[in-house]
Amino acid sequence: MPTAYRVYANFKLVYEMAIREYTKNQAFACMSRPIGQSRSNGGVLLHLWVALKAFADTVLFPGDPLRAQYIAEQFLQDVVRVNDIRNMFGYTGTWKGKRVSVMGSGMGIPSCMLYAKELITEYGVKNIIRIGTAGGLKGTQVKDIIIALSAS
Numbered sequence: 001m002p003t004a005y006r007v008y009a010n011f012k013l014v015y016e017m018a019i020r021e022y023t024k025n026q027a028f029a030c031m032s033r034p035i036g037q038s039r040s041n042g043g044v045l046l047h048l049w050v051a052l053k054a055f056a057d058t059v060l061f062p063g064d065p066l067r068a069q070y071i072a073e074q075f076l077q078d079v080v081r082v083n084d085i086r087n088m089f090g091y092t093g094t095w096k097g098k099r100v101s102v103m104g105s106g107m108g109i110p111s112c113m114l115y116a117k118e119l120i121t122e123y124g125v126k127n128i129i130r131i132g133t134a135g136g137l138k139g140t141q142v143k144d145i146i147i148a149l150s151a152s
Contacts, residue, residue, distance in 0.1 A: 048090075048118045054082035056092055056099040058127040059119055061112070065089040065104030067132065072102050088115065105130070 062068050068089050072079045076093030083090030083103060090103035103119070105112040112130070119125040140146065 048083055048085065048115065048122065050082050050090070050123070052123065054092060054101075055090070055103070055119060055123045055125050056101040057125060058098075058100055058129065059090075059125050060100065060102040061105045061116070061128050061130045062102070062132045063105050063107055063112070064132070065106075068102045068104040071131075076100060076102070101125075 060068075060071060062071065065088050068091060072081075072089075072091035072093060076091065076095055079091050079093035081089060082092050082101070088104045088106060090101060092099065092101040094100065103115065105115050116128055119128060137146065
């Protein structure tokens, strides 16, 4: 057996054992599918593992999961934490009577795209609004609102 495959097989075995143990404690009570199965392609989704209707149609998407927690606690009512896998916190609540979710996207575009793709294709999210800081943008002041139309 090639080394890379052996490492993957060992990881998969350890992962499945951990999930079984975790499930015994009902930490995954909100799971949307049986362990090892995906609704879309028969593979395992490792980034989000939540109930199908856990996210609202609109998700606010800060990079920092602690910023997502702050936004949920300060601005949303009836808040429920719907994701904490890999400490990438996601919450759903209401704002002015409208159901809204907020979830961290992680640092950089690769992490952001993993979560955005799964939110859209697996959980039916319609709108993702990226919020956060623009550290490298010159000519702006604190609390300026920037609406990006494209990326270079």
